[in-house]
Amino acid sequence: MAEDEQRDVVKEKPRILSGGDSKFVSPRTVALYGVLTALTAAITYMTVIPFPPTRGYFNLGEAMVFFSAFTFGWRAGAICGGVGSAAADLLAGFGMFAPTTLLAKGAEGLVAGTIGRLKGGKPWAYALGIICGGACMITTYFLSEWLLLDFGLGAAIAEIPTNIAQVAIGGTVGTLLSHYVKQSMPSLGK
Amino acid sequence: MTGFLDLYSEKDTFLHRLDPRVKLLAVALISVLAFILAELLYLVVLLCFILLLLVLARSSYGKAFFALKFVIRFMILITLLWPLFDRSGTPILFSIGPLDITEPAVWRGATSAVRVGCFATVWYILMFTTSQRDLVRALVKLGLRFDYGLALAISFRFIPTFGLTIESIKDAQRARALELDRGSILRRSRNYVSILVPTIVYALRTADTLALTLQSRAYGAFSNRTYLREIRMRASDYVALTVVVLILLLPAMAKYICGVRI
Numbered sequence: 001m002a003e004d005e006q007r008d009v010v011k012e013k014p015r016i017l018s019g020g021d022s023k024f025v026s027p028r029t030v031a032l033y034g035v036l037t038a039l040t041a042a043i044t045y046m047t048v049i050p051f052p053p054t055r056g057y058f059n060l061g062e063a064m065v066f067f068s069a070f071t072f073g074w075r076a077g078a079i080c081g082g083v084g085s086a087a088a089d090l091l092a093g094f095g096m097f098a099p100t101t102l103l104a105k106g107a108e109g110l111v112a113g114t115i116g117r118l119k120g121g122k123p124w125a126y127a128l129g130i131i132c133g134g135a136c137m138i139t140t141y142f143l144s145e146w147l148l149l150d151f152g153l154g155a156a157i158a159e160i161p162t163n164i165a166q167v168a169i170g171g172t173v174g175t176l177l178s179h180y181v182k183q184s185m186p187s188l189g190k
Numbered sequence: 191m192t193g194f195l196d197l198y199s200e201k202d203t204f205l206h207r208l209d210p211r212v213k214l215l216a217v218a219l220i221s222v223l224a225f226i227l228a229e230l231l232y233l234v235v236l237l238c239f240i241l242l243l244l245v246l247a248r249s250s251y252g253k254a255f256f257a258l259k260f261v262i263r264f265m266i267l268i269t270l271l272w273p274l275f276d277r278s279g280t281p282i283l284f285s286i287g288p289l290d291i292t293e294p295a296v297w298r299g300a301t302s303a304v305r306v307g308c309f310a311t312v313w314y315i316l317m318f319t320t321s322q323r324d325l326v327r328a329l330v331k332l333g334l335r336f337d338y339g340l341a342l343a344i345s346f347r348f349i350p351t352f353g354l355t356i357e358s359i360k361d362a363q364r365a366r367a368l369e370l371d372r373g374s375i376l377r378r379s380r381n382y383v384s385i386l387v388p389t390i391v392y393a394l395r396t397a398d399t400l401a402l403t404l405q406s407r408a409y410g411a412f413s414n415r416t417y418l419r420e421i422r423m424r425a426s427d428y429v430a431l432t433v434v435v436l437i438l439l440l441p442a443m444a445k446y447i448c449g450v451r452i
Contacts, residue, residue, distance in 0.1 A: 024337040027404035028397075034344030035397040039390065041345065042352035047382055060382055067390070079338075087345065091196060094260065095313025096221075096306070149309055150225070150302045154271035169379045176380070180387045185394060 032072070033079055040064040040084025045092055061085050062170020063177060065109045066116075066130060070178040071188060074113030082106025096149065104140035108133040126175050134167030196350075197253055197317040205247045205319040209427040210328035212434065213316050219438040224308035226442055230297065232452050233304040240311045249318040261310045265303040272299025322346040327421055336415055344400065352393060359388050 024030075044061030064084065069077025086102040089095065116129025141163060146156040182188050200206075205213075220240070227233050244254065273295040281293040320328075326346065330339035363384055364370070370381055423431075444450045 024335075024410040026401075027409045028401040030337055030341045030409070031344065031397045031400035031404060032394075033338075034341040035348060035393050035400065037341065037345035038348035038352050039393050041349045042356060043386065043389075045349075046353050046356045047386075060379060060386070063379075063382075063386070083342065084345065087342075087349070090313070090317060091349065094310075095217075095317055096309040098313070148225075150305055151268055152272040152275060152299065152302055154275035155268050157275075158267075158271060165375070169376065172376070173379050173383055173386070176383050177386055177390060180383065181390050181394075184387070184391055188394070 033076065036064075036068050036072070036076060036080035037084040037087065040068070040080055041088040041091065044085055044088035059166075060170060060173055061088060061105075062108075062166050063173035065105055066112055066133070066171055066174025067177040067181070069109045069113030069129070069133070070116045070126065070174065071181065072113075073117060074110050077109025077113035078106045079109075081109030100141060100144040100148070104137045104144070107140060108137040111136050126171075130167065130171030130175070134164070134171065137167065138163045196322070197257065197314065198321050199250055199253065199318065200321075201248050201319075203247055203319070204426075205243065205315065207426075208319070208430055209421060209423055210320050210324045211332060211421070211423075212427050212431050213320055214328060214332070215431070216434045217312050217316050219434055220312045221309055223438045223441060224305050224312070226445060227305070227452055228301070229452055230301045230304060232441075233301060233308060237304055237308050237311065240308060240315065243315050244311065244318065247315060247319045249314070253318070254314075257314050258311075261307055264310065265307050268303040268306055269296075269299045272296075272302060324421070327419075331421060337410070340409075348393075348396070352389065355392060356385065356389050359392075360385050 040061055043064045044059050047060040061084070065077060065081030068080045072080075082102045082105045085105040086098045089098045089101050110133075112129040112133030114129075115132050116126050118125040118128075138160060142156050142160060145151045145159060146153055220236070224233065224236060227236060273291045274289060276292075276295040276298060282290045283293055283296065284291055316325075323343070323346075326339050326343045329342070330336055334342075360370070368381060368384060370378060372378075373381075441452055445452055
């Protein structure tokens with residue numbers, strides 16, 4: 001049976017030669033999504049900014065989610081933000097957050113990418129996108145920690161201020177990144 | 191340098207040989223089980239069972255310590271915070287100002303801490319024993335589209351590369367007198383922009399090259415793709431699958447059908 005399958009593959013005309021549209025997404029998109037996802041995960045993992053007063057820490061992974069969403073649209077924001085952040089959670093050993101992160105950051109990227117690019121990306125649209133996207137992220141984390149992971153109301157509420165600060169900083173940095181990177185690579189504007 | 195830590199280590203135990211799909215299912219089912227169990231004793235038993243599996247997976251002490259440090263810190267935080275927000279129950283242990291710390295609340299806090307411990311450690315079984323390659327393969331087998339699976343595999347491959355890129359760009363900018371650990375938190379994060387912009391530009395150029403590479407290797411040329419290595423369920427995998435399902439089903443039936451308090 002396996003041999004039959006092999007023969008079928010050989011018989012079929014390669015799609016690159018026939019020029020028909022492939023059922024897969026284009027290699028450009030695969031490469032772009034793969035790289036953006038890796039960047040999100042690497043930045044989440046590497047840029048931890050220690051902040052002594054609260055003993056908590058921030059990371060700039062959020063900035064990458066907003067950057068992907070603002071520069072490449074909601075689809076890239078949702079996929080790269082969600083999967084990249086979840087991969088960072090998995091690799092760093094916070095696996096129990098991975099499903100929540102996938103949902104929370106994915107929703108954040110989706111909302112920020114949809115709202116932030118209204119009217120071709122005016123400053124108010126960016127701001128609104130950051131606020132709405134951030135609200136999605138914080139609510140998802142809060143509900144999941146409170147009801148699903150059963151941290152208790154106390155620990156779940158204790159997370160909220162950290163998350164708000166992270167969205168504010170991530171949003172600012174993400175917007176700056178989007179601006180500067182578009183400047184240095186004008187072909188990205190689209 | 192922090193270095194990128196991959197939790198997986200190459201060993202030859204039954205957990206390493208197990209089909210990754212079964213391991214994914216086991217993580218999901220054991221999490222559901224931890225959610226169902228309500229008594230502290232049974233949750234502790236479950237946690238011990240998971241830790242036993244971790245020992246059987248022969249995970250290296252360094253990685254296990256790295257992972258468990260986080261879990262233990264979290265469990266302590268939950269145990270301490272829970273009684274502050276839950277003031278029901280009668281035997282009041284002691285009062286701090288307007289706050290009453292009650293005995294049932296303390297127990298509930300401990301229960302929830304152990305449950306979170308189960309949620310966290312069960313993932314380590316998967317991450318300690320499954321290589322990223324197998325994880326992607328399992329996801330593709332479970333119905334993830336192949337092209338998105340490829341994007342995921344690419345991203346896993348590039349995470350350490352970009353980690354190193356960030357590290358070296360950070361050093362380069364530091365040599366040009368960029369200060370990263372002084373000033374307010376906003377100032378510090380803004381300083382990171384001068385590291386992240388070169389990183390992103392470099393990464394996007396990598397993406398361009400990568401797209402050319404994919405195309406030159408005839409990505410997407412054939413619609414039904416074949417694989418060099420297929421993952422197949424073996425007899426032992428089916429046994430493991432049955433055991434995993436029973437581990438969830440038996441306590442769930444005891445609780446919801448027979449009405450045992452567990």
